[in-house]
Amino acid sequence: MDTQFLKSPSTLARRHPAEMVSGMDILSHGLVSLFNGAYVAVRLMLSPAMLFLAVSGSSLAWLARLEVASLDRRAAKPEVGRH
Amino acid sequence: MQRAATPRPLARPAVTPPARTHRSAPPRMSRRRRRRRNEGLRGVSVRATVYLRYLSYWFTIVASGAIAHYCFKSVPEATSGGIWLMASCAFQLVVAALGTMFAAHRRDEILEQMRGYVFGYTVAPGIGVAIFMWVARNMVSSGSEDMFIRTAVAALPWIYFIPVLVPAVIYLKMVAGFKTIDRIGLDDEEILKIYTRNDGLQR
Numbered sequence: 001m002d003t004q005f006l007k008s009p010s011t012l013a014r015r016h017p018a019e020m021v022s023g024m025d026i027l028s029h030g031l032v033s034l035f036n037g038a039y040v041a042v043r044l045m046l047s048p049a050m051l052f053l054a055v056s057g058s059s060l061a062w063l064a065r066l067e068v069a070s071l072d073r074r075a076a077k078p079e080v081g082r083h
Numbered sequence: 084m085q086r087a088a089t090p091r092p093l094a095r096p097a098v099t100p101p102a103r104t105h106r107s108a109p110p111r112m113s114r115r116r117r118r119r120r121n122e123g124l125r126g127v128s129v130r131a132t133v134y135l136r137y138l139s140y141w142f143t144i145v146a147s148g149a150i151a152h153y154c155f156k157s158v159p160e161a162t163s164g165g166i167w168l169m170a171s172c173a174f175q176l177v178v179a180a181l182g183t184m185f186a187a188h189r190r191d192e193i194l195e196q197m198r199g200y201v202f203g204y205t206v207a208p209g210i211g212v213a214i215f216m217w218v219a220r221n222m223v224s225s226g227s228e229d230m231f232i233r234t235a236v237a238a239l240p241w242i243y244f245i246p247v248l249v250p251a252v253i254y255l256k257m258v259a260g261f262k263t264i265d266r267i268g269l270d271d272e273e274i275l276k277i278y279t280r281n282d283g284l285q286r
Binding site for chain 1: 129130133134136137138140141144145148152163165166169170172173176177179180183190191194197
């Protein structure tokens with residue numbers, strides 16, 4: 001997986017030493033890291049396994065919410081052990 | 084003699100509400116506060132247990148998909164067996180979620196059947212077949228000449244799709260049938276015959 005779709009200014013400076021590197025390196029490095037992270041996350045989420053797991057998780061969350069709602073509707077008392 | 088001008092009221096005079104003879108509604112209390120007051124921490128833990136149980140369902144699906152994927156990794160005709168398992172589970176869970184919306188009177192039954200279909204008919208047999216196939220392939224690759232094992236190696240990738248794909252279709256049919264399962268298919272004459280006991284069954 002190609003995660004280096006953007007090149008940071010320091011990389012460019014290393015490859016082209018004659019160019020001037022500005023003082024915005026830290027900010028640009030952070031932005032490049034964020035963009036790369038988002039890119040990798042989207043690439044991972046677009047795989048079929050992650051898609052199916054996300055669908056399963058959201059469906060299970062809905063079913064769990066329903067079961068808790070039925071628990072509330074029944075107003076079942078919690079079981080308390082005898083002392 | 085001129086009367087003194089009464090000052091103009093700045094706001095409408097307040098209407099005195101009728102005396103309340105009884106309390107028409109309980110004092111308002113948030114759902115969380117009411118639950119904490121009635122059930123205490125135990126009520127919170129009971130509900131957290133439900134959510135944790137469903138989280139464990141999800142992790143079970145993840146783990147079974149990973150195991151099946153590992154077992155099918157070297158099978159050329161079914162490379163993505165784990166993906167198929169996860170797809171089947173996701174399909175059944177989506178069907179269950181939609182079924183709770185369209186057949187709300189059968190919600191509890193849909194939830195119970197979902198557990199049976201996903202884990203009893205799909206995950207457990209699928210994992211069993213996948214592991215058995217992995218063992219059989221290793222035996223054949225290590226030089227086993229057993230006829231049953233060699234046949235199983237060829238057949239098990241196809242047998243794997245029976246527990247993985249068939250329950251999903253059956254579950255879809257079952258949930259879709261909940262909409263009409265209580266509907267009476269008789270016409271008026273037949274219903275009246277049965278209702279008035281003139282159906283011949285009394286003789």
